[in-house]
Amino acid sequence: MGFEVSVISSDENTTILYLKLENSVGEEELLKTSSIAKLKGIEAIELDQLNKRLTISYSSDLIGPRKIISELESSGVQTSLLDEKEKQAFELKNSDITNSYRSFLWSLVFTIPVFFTSMVFSYIPSFKHGFLERRVVNMLTFGTLFRGVLSTPVQFVIGWKFYIGAYKAMKMHCANMDCLVVVGTNAAYFYSVYVVIRSSTSKDFDNEDFFETTTMLISFILLGKYLVALSKGRTSDAISKLMKLAPETARLMVYDEEGRLTAEEVIDRRLVEKNDLVKVLPGEKVSVDGLVVVGESQVDESMITGESKWVSKANGDEVIGGTMNGSGVLQVRVTCVGSDTAVSRIIRLVEGAQMEKAPVQKLADRISQYFVPLVVGCGIATWTCWYTLGMLDLYPGEWVPTYMDKFELALQFGISVVVVACPCALGLATPTAVMVGTGVGASQGVLIKGGQALENSHKVNCVVFDKTGTLTAGKPTVVTTNLLTNMTLLEFYQLVAATEVNSEHPLAKAMVEHAKIHAQMQAWPEACDFESFTGHGVKATINEKRVLIGNKGLMQKFDHDIPSVAIDFLDAAQCLGHTAVLVAVDGHVVGVIAISDPVKPEARKVVSILKRMGLKTLMVTGDSQLTANVVAKEVGIDFVMAEAKPEEKAQKIRELQREGLTVAMVGDGINDSPALAVADVGMAIGAGSDIAIEVANIVLMRSNLEDVVTAIDLSTKSFNRIRLNYVWALAYNVMAIPIAAGALYPFVRFRLPPWVAGAAMGASSVSVVCSSLLLKYYKRPRELDSLELQGIQVK
Missing domain, CATH: 3.30.70.100 (Alpha-Beta Plaits)
Incomplete structure (x- = not known):
């Protein structure tokens, strides 16, 4: 459209x-x-x-x-x-969806009575020979006049947008679907007006009008526009959620002219200005982008980095609005406001990338560039041919009905050609397939957000994965525990859990959860003198034992010797991409805990299937190079880009696109949203952040990587169905146009009357809808159920 x-x-x-x-x-x-x-x-x-x-x-x-x-x-x-x-x-x-829905409803209000009086009531004797056939003047009936009155606002008020679209297209020296709608509906409408005039001035003219055709055409096209608007991704939802990342208020520190603090005011965050000084209390969200000038704390930056790590912040360090402050108090000098903030930059990336994408409906306009002039030319040629034959008496006079002359017969053939060729089926070819395809996808655990995803997914030849929460489970777990003394595992985890239960760090939660499940512990002694060391670890006193848990730096800070065997365990864990934590009791290192975010069980299988399909696979993550390499090797991915910021992820996607690849990005975090938007197809893990889900073109609702394959396959079949719909719609026109032009008239005296043209138009639309409904029988690829890959049987 x-x-x-x-x-x-x-x-x-x-x-x-x-x-x-x-x-x-x-x-x-x-x-x-x-x-x-x-x-x-x-x-x-x-x-x-x-x-x-x-x-x-x-x-x-x-x-x-x-x-x-x-x-x-x-x-x-x-x-x-x-x-x-x-x-x-x-x-x-003013949204597109609301306007499209309103236009369609108003057209329906006028179209329904026109349809019933023309194509239903005329076949009911009590109506046909009663009110509808009552004559107003001469041969003009009330039914014809009634339809003419109701069709006028549909043609010139509700359908005015088609005139505007056609005018703009003609100014650009091209023809789009609006041009064909205008030509077809105007031909039907003004011929019907001619019928009204002739009927009101003649005592023997008894021809049929085309008023029902013009209203039905416009209503069908508006329905198609509404379905297209529904299937389009709603960027505003994603933008709204991004804006809500930062808190609504900020704690402004007010100073007098001499630089003395006079007050602290809680103001709306939108009133913060550059160089303001803002205080952030423990447990609060950081309200602004800026530099720390006073205080030390840990800040959870997972909303930007995607990694569940607390980052140490001190004087001179940068903080980002929307991140979560830890236990310290910070005073922050504002450096960025408005469109310069980190969240705003992500918003611009999302908006810009989504604006660049072309909807699949563009295919209909490409077809219409050739179809529109062809149809108009056929209509003119039909009228010219029949009128010329009539003027030269090249066909018998009895071919002309008694209530017509040769000019009117030729005119009806010409108009029938234009009317029967109007693009109802073309207008519904895309949105119906999109709506059915998205419904089927939802039942398969794949949420497809509109035509652009279908258009691009079937061309994907490169899939880029995020690591944390996408290829991995996103939940750190303890993988190995190495005891260096005769302490039992139960005693060891009793001290570890009693200490770490006081911490909110993800690694601490992993150790506590491990103690609950594997050490069969549900309660532990109370910790005394608990203290957290930002970015290093924790310490506490448990049953009069001094427990210290953390990294090598923390052990060295408290002058604890690290035995060589512990060093060996640390090195081994790091080589596997694990995070190693040292545990010391009363000044002696007694154990090493290795923690890892496990790879999803289906990850390697999915990567193998994608390679078998001929797709290139990559991993782009904000995690360390060592950890990323280990995960990539485990799942079978050859190329890795580690320690990447959100902007760098998006830049990598653009580099791949410049190489001629059609890229699908699979991610789960807010930090993935720019890359998801830049990619030709963005796929978000359903268990991921709301922002990533809103930005993505496709959402894997079950958080199962197998659905990456399903999404690509379903999109391919859906887009192929759209192509088939276009073929059917055009084939209908190829068959219907000769009949409307009178190809059968010399043999069987059959003309295509208005109601038949309207019914044929409706039938073509129904056939396209039925074709789209066949997508409901979609089955996901068999390779996901049973596939032998490199000696591995997948079931």
């Missing part, structure tokens, strides 16, 4: 402030009474008086939101920050 587009500014230095007006003010009054427009850094002001919204674009390097609001208030303009829910509700009013 084609979609309307608009240009979106991508100026990274511009921040937008959304305000709600509390008092009435005009645009001229706003500019005259306040000096807001004269402030340095103000770039644009937009006033929406109807919704009482004020939108101000400004440079965050030159001015801040508090200064802007203060200037407005000093001029008597009372404002408040626009609530996010109000902003989303306002934008929803």
Whole structure:
């Protein structure tokens, strides 16, 4: 069908402030009474008086939101920050889905009575010979006039968007689906108007109108547009969730002119300006991007890195808004606000990548570039041929019905050609297959978000995997325990669990969980004098025993000697990509615990199947090179990119695309969202973050990597079904056009009347829908049930 587009500014230095007006003010009054427009850094002001919204674009390097609001208030303009829910509700009013749904419903209101009076009631004797056939004037019946009145708003009000689309296409010297809709519906409508005029002025003219055809055509096309809008990914949901990562408020430290702290104010995060000093308390989310100037703490940056690790922060270190602060108090100097923040940069990557993708409906417009002029040409040629034959008396006069002349007979043949060739089936070919395919995918544990995923997935020849939570389970577990003394395993884990239960670190949770399950412990002694050392480990006193658990640095800090056998265990664990933790009791190292995030059991099988299918496989992760190499070797992936930031992951995807590869990215974390959006097909693990799920084109709802193969196979079959639908729709036209042109008329005196043309159009649409419904019988590839690969039997 084609979609309307608009240009979106991508100026990274511009921040937008959304305000709600509390008092009435005009645009001229706003500019005259306040000096807001004269402030340095103000770039644009937009006033929406109807919704009482004020939108101000400004440079965050030159001015801040508090200064802007203060200037407005000093001029008597009372404002408040626009609530996010109000902003989303306002934008929803203008959404493509809402508009498409409203247009379709209104067209249906007019089309249903037109359809019934033309194609249902006319076959019921009590209606046909009653109210509908009652004559208004001469041969004009009430039924014809009724249909004409109802079809007019459908043609020129509801269908106005088709005129706009056709006009824009003609300005670009091309023909799209809108052009064919306009030509077909106008031919049917204006011929019907001609019938109304002739019927009202003649006592023997008794021809049929095409009013039901024009309303049905427009309604079918609008239904197709609505289904397309439903199947499109909703970027706004992902963006909304990204914006919610950071807390709503910030604790602003206020200083006087002499640099003395005068107050601490809790303000809306959107009012924070560059160089502000913000305090972050223990357990709070960091509200801003900035540099630590006072304090030490641990910060969970898994929302950005994707790795469950606490990162030490001290004076001069960078912190990111939305990350979780640990046990320390931090004072942060704000360095980035608005569009410059880390979350905003991720949002821009997501928006930009999704805007670049072309929907599969583009194929219909490519077909119509040749189909539209061909159909119009056929209609004109048909009318010319029949009219010329009639004027030259090259066919018998009895061929012309008594209520027609030769011109009208030729005109009806020409219009029938254009009407019967209207693109109802073409308009439904894509959205019906998309809707059925996505429904089948959901039943298979694969959520496919629209046409672009179907269009791109069948061309995928490279699959890029994230590691943590994608190839691995995403839950650290204890894999080996090496005791260096005669202490029993139960005694050892009693001390470990009693100490680590006080820590929130993922490794601590893994050790406690291991103690519960494998050491059969559900309770342990109470820890005294517990202390956590940021980035190193913990210590406590358990039953008068001093327990120290952590890395080599922590042992050295407390002057604990590490025996050579423990060093050997550490080296062995690191070579396997495990995290090794030392345990000391009363100054002596008594054990080494190796912790690993296990690879999913199906990972190696899936990678093998993908290779068998001829697809290239890679792994891109934010984890260390050593750990990444071990996991890659275990699952059979040859290329590894480790210690990659979100932007670097997205850049790697672009490099692969520049090499001519069609890339699918499989990930689960927020840090994967830029790469998921940049990839031709983004696949998110269902157990992953909500942001990754919203951004991705395909969601693996069962978190099973086997569904990567299912997703590619189902998308291929769905897109092939779309192609088949196009073939069927065009084949229908190839067969119907000659009949509408009168190819059978010389032999059987058969003309294609309006209701038959409408029924044929409907039948072609139904056939396309039935073709799409065959996707419901999809079965996932047999290779996932039983496949012998390299001597391994997979069942």
